[in-house]
Amino acid sequence: MKIAIASGKGGTGKTFVSVNLFLTLRNMGLEAALIDCDAEAPNAMAFLPARLASETEIFEYRPVIDTEKCVFCGKCAEWCEYNAIICISPAKYIRMDESLCHGCAACNTACKYGAISDSQIVSGKKSVFEFDNDRCLAEGRTEIGIKSPVRVIKAITDNPFEKEYDYTILDSPPGTACPFMETVSKADLVLLVTEPTPFGLSDLKKAVNVLEMTGKPFGVIINRAGLGNHDVYDFLKEKDISLWGEIPFEREIAELCSEGKSIKDELPDIKRKFTELALKLEDYGNSRN
Amino acid sequence: MKIAISSKTESLSGEIDSRFGRCPYFAIYDSDTQSTDFVVNKAADATDGAGPAAVGQLAAAGINEIVSGDFGMKIKDLCSQLNIQLTIIKENLTIKEITDNFKSK
Ligand code: SF4
Ligand code: SF4
Numbered sequence: 001m002k003i004a005i006a007s008g009k010g011g012t013g014k015t016f017v018s019v020n021l022f023l024t025l026r027n028m029g030l031e032a033a034l035i036d037c038d039a040e041a042p043n044a045m046a047f048l049p050a051r052l053a054s055e056t057e058i059f060e061y062r063p064v065i066d067t068e069k070c071v072f073c074g075k076c077a078e079w080c081e082y083n084a085i086i087c088i089s090p091a092k093y094i095r096m097d098e099s100l101c102h103g104c105a106a107c108n109t110a111c112k113y114g115a116i117s118d119s120q121i122v123s124g125k126k127s128v129f130e131f132d133n134d135r136c137l138a139e140g141r142t143e144i145g146i147k148s149p150v151r152v153i154k155a156i157t158d159n160p161f162e163k164e165y166d167y168t169i170l171d172s173p174p175g176t177a178c179p180f181m182e183t184v185s186k187a188d189l190v191l192l193v194t195e196p197t198p199f200g201l202s203d204l205k206k207a208v209n210v211l212e213m214t215g216k217p218f219g220v221i222i223n224r225a226g227l228g229n230h231d232v233y234d235f236l237k238e239k240d241i242s243l244w245g246e247i248p249f250e251r252e253i254a255e256l257c258s259e260g261k262s263i264k265d266e267l268p269d270i271k272r273k274f275t276e277l278a279l280k281l282e283d284y285g286n287s288r289n
Numbered sequence: 290m291k292i293a294i295s296s297k298t299e300s301l302s303g304e305i306d307s308r309f310g311r312c313p314y315f316a317i318y319d320s321d322t323q324s325t326d327f328v329v330n331k332a333a334d335a336t337d338g339a340g341p342a343a344v345g346q347l348a349a350a351g352i353n354e355i356v357s358g359d360f361g362m363k364i365k366d367l368c369s370q371l372n373i374q375l376t377i378i379k380e381n382l383t384i385k386e387i388t389d390n391f392k393s394k
Contacts, residue, residue: 083338
């Protein structure tokens with residue numbers, strides 16, 4: 001089962017939840033893996049005793065326009081969702097802007113004159129890490145200057161490991177745009193991490209809207225519970241969204257996180273919360289089978 | 290000669306929009322007929338690359354000069370390759386004030 005830990009924006013403690021859930025599942029003797037899909041700023045490995053085991057380059061499509069064959073019909077520019085091609089027919093001008101290209105290859109399909117040929121660039125890196133003598137950690141990292149991390153996320157979520165795991169946690173990219181969608185599309189269950197504050201609620205609503213359209217099963221984890229107000233809870237009730245867990249706000253958590261440590265062993269209360277969450281996941285996984 | 294002015298509204302009494310790529314409309318002034326038309330900037334809502342796309346739209350419409358509040362490097366490069374002249378107006382003038390100024394030239 002793949003579980004995406006996501007949130008409508010950054011800074012809600014998504015990675016904190018991912019890492020500790022992973023550690024808890026492992027501690028329970030379960031086959032668990034973790035993939036850091038926040039390919040623009042991956043940082044989950046910093047919270048774990050992870051040892052780099054392998055690194056592979058990820059390639060991405062780039063069109064090459066042959067101006068000899070091009071008739072400046074403008075079809076490719078029309079098909080490009082990202083404004084990466086500017087074609088001005090009367091001026092017989094065409095240009096592809098590398099920094100805007102998402103590598104979707106739509107332009108290639110659009111061109112009926114054989115003026116677009118294929119090339120590839122390195123858009124990122126896929127790294128696998130060892131944890132407890134098991135290569136169960138992976139991370140995608142987008143090259144600087146690459147417009148979209150989607151290609152890297154695609155590659156990293158496509159079985160990066162040597163074996164199958166019962167639980168694969170996908171630490172998702174923040175926001176609700178394409179990178180989020182790409183990650184979520186690979187998940188069997190999405191858990192949205194939010195804070196019980198007005199900002200938390202408004203970002204949660206965005207994420208819920210998007211997820212409702214995809215039809216993916218999802219639930220919510222409230223982080224820093226005890227802060228803010230009750231509006232998030234009311235929203236969950238009104239929408240009939242299941243609350244998977246609440247992690248109380250404790251100063252020590254913030255401190256441990258800023259030191260790059262996971263909390264698992266240091267705070268028994270929080271540890272219990274994660275055990276409850278892991279058990280719930282186990283139940284959910286079993287009920288699916 | 291055709292001049293495009295980034296515009297906040299579809300009206301001559303409306304003001305110039307200081308943002309080139311993301312202005313909602315362009316006022317197109319034709320110096321031959323001394324008339325002004327308004328067109329929608331198709332790139333206004335683009336996530337990225339709005340500026341170059343807007344230049345593409347204007348260039349395809351045969352524009353020779355663009356008037357706006359400012360232009361980024363990409364736009365300057367692109368327009369110099371396309372022989373489109375760029376004019377910067379920082380004051381919040383109305384479209385009418387700007388076109389009147391062209392008429393008097
Ligand atoms: S590959 Fe996609 S994003 Fe890149 S230029 Fe072609 S259509 Fe545009
Ligand atoms: S679709 Fe092909 S022929 Fe038409 S402008 Fe693009 S590259 Fe040129």
